Amino acid sequence: MFDELISKLKHGNYLTLETTPQHEPTMENIIEKIKEFDLASKIDGFSTTDSPLAKLKYNSLFAAMKLQNEFKKPVVTTLTMRDRNKIALQSDILGANDFDIRTFLCLTGDPAKMSDQPNTKGVFEGNSTMLLQIIRSFNHGMDFAGRPFKKQPKEIYPFAVTNSYARNFKTLENKMHKKIQEGAVGIISQPLYDLENAKMLLESFQNAKENVSEHKQDTQLIFGIFPIIKLRTALFLSAQVPGIHVPQSWIDALEKANNISEEEERKVGLELNHKxxxxxxxxxxxIHLMTANNFELANELITQ
Structure with a gap:
């Protein structure tokens, strides 16, 4: 399962779909929506988020188990440094290994001050680099303290993230280089909305791969897509989210459509995103597709 996913990432077409577990004790609503649109047959794997924006959600590891068992597709499970120290992280990864959860998106995590749980404190014993280092240790048969396991864990495949845009792309190169050095097999970008932006990012990624070990040259860049079908979303992302560039042409087209009708706005948004x-x-x-559980929209983009 995982060998096939990584092979597609390195040598062919690759498409994963993000799922966001909800503030409820079940994944059934998400599973039913995926079944409704037969999305599992149209993608190479899923991902699960880990309480994004520090809001309480169903656990990403259990969500991954549910999806893998249901659809027999690999799941990239997000783990953040915000909520776990190095003991808890390693414990989670060890247990997950036994259940064949072996691909992880390594994130530092959103600030705990954003949480919907009163007086929440972040752990942040390290950043996402430490998590990459932990996984590298596991793949060499030992824990982060250098203590060997009696049984070698099954191979683990770590993923990382990068901003999709910067005024100075050299800063992105440096950060990507470090993540490649730490063993990331794939680096997923923040959402892109412009082919020229994608070309600049891929060029920076190729520069970042220079002077790394030969066996790390297979690390791949994955373009993130978060479809915009509303003007207000485009304006928010453009003004409030660092590391993302929304072209003015998109904003102008959506604004013109918004002045006509909601239906026209959605139609124009779909056309822009499909192109x-x-x-x-x-x-x-x-490509990694993120639709905030709007699986109808995901299906429209994939199958149009």
Whole structure:
């Protein structure tokens, strides 16, 4: 299962779909929506988020187990440094290994001050680099303290993230270089909305791979897509989210459509995103699709 996913990442077309577990004790609503649109047959794998924005959600590891068992597709499970120290992180990864949960997206995590739980304190014993280092230790048969396991864990595949845009792309290169050095097999970008942006990011990624060990040259860049079908979303991302660039042409097109009707706004948004999706597939067919559990929208983009 995982060998096939990593092979597609390195040598072919690759498409994963993000799922966001909810503030409820079940994954059934998400599973039913995925079944409704037969999405499992149209993608290479899923991902699960880990209480994004520090809001309490169903656990990402259990969500991954549910999805893998239900659809027989690999799941990239997000783990953040915000909520766990190095003991808890290693314990989670050890237990997950036994249940064949072996691909992890390593994140530092959103600040605990954003939480919906009163007086929450973040752990942040390290950043995402430490999590990559922990996984590298596991893949060499020992824990982070250098103590060997009696039984070698099954191979673990770590993923990392990068901003998709910067005024100075050299800063992105340096950060990506470090993550490649620490063993990330894939680096997922923040959402992209422009083919030229994608070309600049891929060039920076290729520069970041210089002077790394030969066996790390297979690390791949994965383009993130978060479809925008509303003007207010485009304005928010453009003004409030660092590391993302929304072209003015998108904002103008959505504003013009918004002045006509809500239906026209959605139609124009779909056209923009579908063109982007097709352009990225033709240019560099390694994509991670994020739709905030709007699986109908995901299906429209994938199958149009």
């Amino acid at each position: 982007l999706f097709q352009d990225l597939k033709a240019f560099h067919p390694k």
